[in-house]
Amino acid sequence: SQQGEEDPQALSIQEGENATMNCSYKTSINNLQWYRQNSGRGLVHLILIRSNEREKHSGRLRVTLDTSKKSSSLLITASRAADTASYFCATDASGSNTGKLIFGQGTTLQVKP
């Protein structure tokens, strides 16, 4: 079973607009990661935020984490057509001594030129 639920399932915006996608999870975590997947290919790591962090930036990406609500959001600013992809959040369970990640079902983002 998958821990994460992502919202929205699909998002369509114009180039230059911002895209926000949300992730909720069920159990306590050590870390939360976001990945991007272009159609039919492997996932690419975007950003990792630790459970004691509230916000993290990387280029046009901004991730927030609210452990009290068990939720995270990914904001992509000034979107480009090349940002068209599926985005997944992934968590590892608190206390886990393995690298097992639990992925959400993903948000499919379409950026129209």
Add this chain to the structure above:
Amino acid sequence: DAGVTQSPTHLIKTRGQQVTLRCSPISGHKSVSWYQQVLGQGPQFIFQYYEKEERGRGNFPDRFSARQFPNYSSELNVNALLLGDSALYLCASSSSLQGNSPLHFGNGTRLTVT
């Protein structure tokens, strides 16, 4: 540096057959994990191997098995294939045993069971 490589890229098998998928991790990475991704879903954890030992197993039947070799490459075997095994199988390597570092994914093997 080469990324994670998987072979084959595509595979078509019939029900009841057996399949072996292969993965070479990024040089220096000792952790290899396998994930199954059904169309429209997120990846689901199958196995993690670290230093040639199984360190985690997901909720998959015993028809699924894996191993890691001394050079840290890995194989995933699936016996008695079912139609429901059709999926993209992803291999990921990491520098860490635990989930506190990024996973580096290969482009996957697309398995179709007919």
